Amino acid sequence: MKKFWRITYILYRNAVIRDLKISISIITGALNHLMDGVVSIALIFIVYTKTDAIGGWNIYETLILISSMKIITTIFSSWLKKGTGLFAEHMVRTGEYDFYLTKPFDPMIAVSISKPRIYNLINIPFYVYIFIYAINHLGRSIPPVNIACFFLLFICAFLLFYALRLITVIPAFWIIKSYELVSITDRLQNVMKYPADIYPRTMAILLSTLLPIFAISYLPVKVLLFEPRLEYIIYTILITGLFLLLARLFWKFGEKHYGSASS
């Protein structure tokens, strides 16, 4: 684990050195992410000028939901998104993955953390501010047990999102041009913005099982703001473990079919 964090640190440090040499990429990247954050939050305020609640959730509860989800996806996009995306789009096709396979460090993890983008993190303070602002305006105190459960499920949510992303990039082992699949996780973020209560029953079942999006954004906030029910916690831990296991097995299976690229 120590090795993992040391490597992560060097990758981030190298990413900063690289990006500082092309500073315009930092500015444009940061602006893009900041714009995305501001627009998302502004839209919530606009929607709530016309209604008091969405699916029974008031504006502050929804702001907590969306800022929590954005914190997860922003950390993910800074840390793991580019590496996994490039794996599907570039590394398999060009044979760059060869080098990851010959190093004494897990190639799946190495690929995932290989291309960090520091400027994606620019939104984090903004989302944390929105999160704290909404908690303060909620008008009720949150018990420590809810906070502890929230952090546990928050970590699970991050890992589950990573597992879903992995599952979308692994087909690249067989089908080189399958990289469009990776945008599925981006599309899912639109679903994660709203409380689960707004979705019809069949869709809710789908989003709790095959595409367990509710475990990523809805359940962590649900246990934070309402009663931290044991079944939510067990379900989130189990579904995260299951999807991580599936992604891992699928990756290992894909690796056996990796044909590299001709020299």
Add this chain to the structure above:
Amino acid sequence: MKIINTKKLTKTFSKSEFDWRRLRFNKTDNIAVNKIDLEIEEGEFIGFLGPNGAGKTTFLKMLSGIIYPTSGEARVLGYDPFEKKYDFLRQIGLVMGQKNQLWWDLSASDSYDLLKEIYDLDEQTFRKNLSEMVGVLGMEKLLARRVRNMSLGERMKCEIVASLLHQPKVLFLDEPTIGLDVVSAQAIREFLKRVNVEKKCTIILTSHYMADVEALCKRVVIINKGKKIFDGELAQLMQKYAPEKRVQIILPTLSDREKFAHLKFDKKLWEGKGIISVPKNKLKNVVEEIFDQFPAENILISDPETEEVISKIFQES
């Protein structure tokens, strides 16, 4: 001690395409490596030769655990390469002449820092190994330069250093001198020779260039269409496939050319030179006759070019 051992190692690449007329998948198989048996001793410097698509790189990638074989088995340093055990990966290095493992936008030393962590090298070992190689290759000024601003030769030096930082027991080199000028290629060859001798590192080299193999490898394996067609010492190869000597005579005048035309040997005329290929057991008689008729300074006796012999083997196979 045998460090690499393969038994009937085979790799078949399959491709499926959907036939819309017959509404079914058509599968085509391409055998890249066909039942290759090979044993390599510790400390050997072995060259793999073959034309494009012969299967050299595929074989090397199976030995380094990059791709899984379709059938057969391989043991490298006592490990199954496809299991990718930490101890196995810690003891191998890989250089690919046409691919980069260094960060394109960063200096080589930034990439080396990352490799230090990946290979769990302590600071002292890392600094010692790095400064030793940097000194030998004369690349002190390169360390701080961005990889993308380096020439191909400079980049290849940095790539080789990257693959040797952890002092691997086996080094796989896939066309390390491709595209390099003569001076850079020579510097890299000398360095690799040194690594092989001083560090006792077993080196497996694939190359299109005979100069690499002649300069570095005592043993060569020739692969064509996935099959091993020769495995032995380079000298043996020449003995087997070129059991002749080549006698060249410079023919500056018309009378020289007329004299050459009357010789009773198998001969040809090329760019003002007469060329005679003579079986070694008949060389004495031929040479005596030629030295009688032509000035000694115009006569050259040599072995055929290795490159020529190899291409003859490929054509025959």
